Amino acid sequence: MKRAGYAVLAFVLLFGVGAPLSAHHSFAAAYDTTKAITVQGAIVQVRLTNPHSWFFLDVKEPDGKVTRWAFEAGTPSGMIRNGYKASELTAGTIVTIRGFRARDLSQNMGMLQTLTTADGKSYGMFGPQEGPAAR
Amino acid sequence: MTRASMVTTIAAAAALTALLALQPVRAQQRGAAPAAPASAPAAEPAPRMADGHPDLSGVWWTGGDVGGRGYNGGRGRGVRTGGPPAATFTSLYNPTTAAAAKQLGDKDDPTLKCIPTALGTLNVSLFDVGAVGQIVATPKFVVMLTETFHGFRIVAADGRPHREDVPPSYRGDSVGRWDGDVFVVDTKNFTDDTWMWAEGRVSPHSDQLRIVERYRRVDKNTLEIDATVTDPKVLTAPWTVPKQTLVLAPFDQILPLVCSGLETGPLMDAAAKQKAAEK
Numbered sequence: 356m357k358r359a360g361y362a363v364l365a366f367v368l369l370f371g372v373g374a375p376l377s378a379h380h381s382f383a384a385a386y387d388t389t390k391a392i393t394v395q396g397a398i399v400q401v402r403l404t405n406p407h408s409w410f411f412l413d414v415k416e417p418d419g420k421v422t423r424w425a426f427e428a429g430t431p432s433g434m435i436r437n438g439y440k441a442s443e444l445t446a447g448t449i450v451t452i453r454g455f456r457a458r459d460l461s462q463n464m465g466m467l468q469t470l471t472t473a474d475g476k477s478y479g480m481f482g483p484q485e486g487p488a489a490r
Numbered sequence: 491m492t493r494a495s496m497v498t499t500i501a502a503a504a505a506l507t508a509l510l511a512l513q514p515v516r517a518q519q520r521g522a523a524p525a526a527p528a529s530a531p532a533a534e535p536a537p538r539m540a541d542g543h544p545d546l547s548g549v550w551w552t553g554g555d556v557g558g559r560g561y562n563g564g565r566g567r568g569v570r571t572g573g574p575p576a577a578t579f580t581s582l583y584n585p586t587t588a589a590a591a592k593q594l595g596d597k598d599d600p601t602l603k604c605i606p607t608a609l610g611t612l613n614v615s616l617f618d619v620g621a622v623g624q625i626v627a628t629p630k631f632v633v634m635l636t637e638t639f640h641g642f643r644i645v646a647a648d649g650r651p652h653r654e655d656v657p658p659s660y661r662g663d664s665v666g667r668w669d670g671d672v673f674v675v676d677t678k679n680f681t682d683d684t685w686m687w688a689e690g691r692v693s694p695h696s697d698q699l700r701i702v703e704r705y706r707r708v709d710k711n712t713l714e715i716d717a718t719v720t721d722p723k724v725l726t727a728p729w730t731v732p733k734q735t736l737v738l739a740p741f742d743q744i745l746p747l748v749c750s751g752l753e754t755g756p757l758m759d760a761a762a763k764q765k766a767a768e769k
Contacts, residue, residue, distance in 0.1 A: 409753065430557075
């Protein structure tokens with residue numbers, strides 16, 4: 356998908372699809388796991404920091420306005436040892452993120468569950484979902 | 491997102507709702523899958539240092555890192571061997587501490603501010619909040635390096651007493667001695683403003699916390715850790731930590747990763763205030 360063509364595919368509030376998460380952190384205190392969200396945009400930064408990594412992306416809305424979103428993922432060491440490389444998902448990469456929205460609706464933030472690139476690579480909270488270290 | 495744009499995406503939302511509701515969440519599937527056992531090379535004897543004591547050096551983990559193949563947080567939390575459930579640290583709280591703990595929640599978790607725990611989320615002090623740690627051992631000092639918050643403990647191995655000139659700290663002051671092939675580490679002088687664990691496991695302790703660990707390198711690839719925790723200000727009895735069995739990781743250096751992801755704390759604060767307002 357070309358950058359010029361990216362746009363918000365959907366912003367979805369799904370009630371009733373929440374499920375227990377095998378997450379590293381107590382995510383439920385910050386994120387509403389009954390409110391799933393899907394956002395598409397361009398990666399601005401992938402921050403491999405403790406206690407958890409963050410994915411920042413710019414999402415272009417139908418009216419042309421660009422909104423910055425941030426999604427929390429898992430521990431950076433887990434991501435890296437499961438096969439994630441800092442050289443991938445560089446700025447400008449178009450991705451689709453599925454996750455759960457922050458309970459604080461004043462923030463464009465969420466918890467990442469899956470991230471998919473335009474060429475079909477898939478990542479979870481702890482890095483690539485394929486590869487020798489992924490399970 | 492504006493209200494108008496929300497409206498325009500209703501159709502797509504409905505379609506995706508159906509799609510997502512029908513699709514299993516892959517990450518959850520993977521998280522729920524039984525952990526693959528770590529590949530276990532034929533046991534070789536534990537290496538020894540020049541003074542003849544076992545060499546504890548190495549990068550240790552449960553068989554993988556969080557979310558990956560071989561990771562075994564269950565092993566890190568100890569293996570049940572039958573009988574009644576063992577007491578937990580928080581089950582031994584005295585009434586005053588139990589009441590105080592009820593006033594705390596996820597948003598108070600010190601690790602949200604990059605403050606380390608006193609023990610560790612998997613009951614392994616070498617890990618602290620993460621799932622990997624490194625030991626660099628010499629006959630004089632055993633240095634324990636945690637990865638997640640770049641913590642360290644420099645444990646004198648000559649049986650010397652605790653120093654009197656160090657202030658209380660998050661990870662305490664440690665001294666060590668050899669008991670045969672077992673390295674015994676005694677840690678005290680903690681602050682009282684962090685937790686035993688992290689990540690939603692509300693577990694305050696006092697400045698009287700004391701942890702005695704026994705490290706035994708069973709063979710080249712296996713490190714066993716037994717520990718006992720006392721805290722007369724908060725516990726009604728000593729807590730026996732479930733035995734930890736770690737394996738040698740296939741790499742010899744932990745990662746240099748900073749801790750600066752502080753966004754979650756404010757999100758939790760806001761959520762807590764919102765919840766309180768709704769009551």
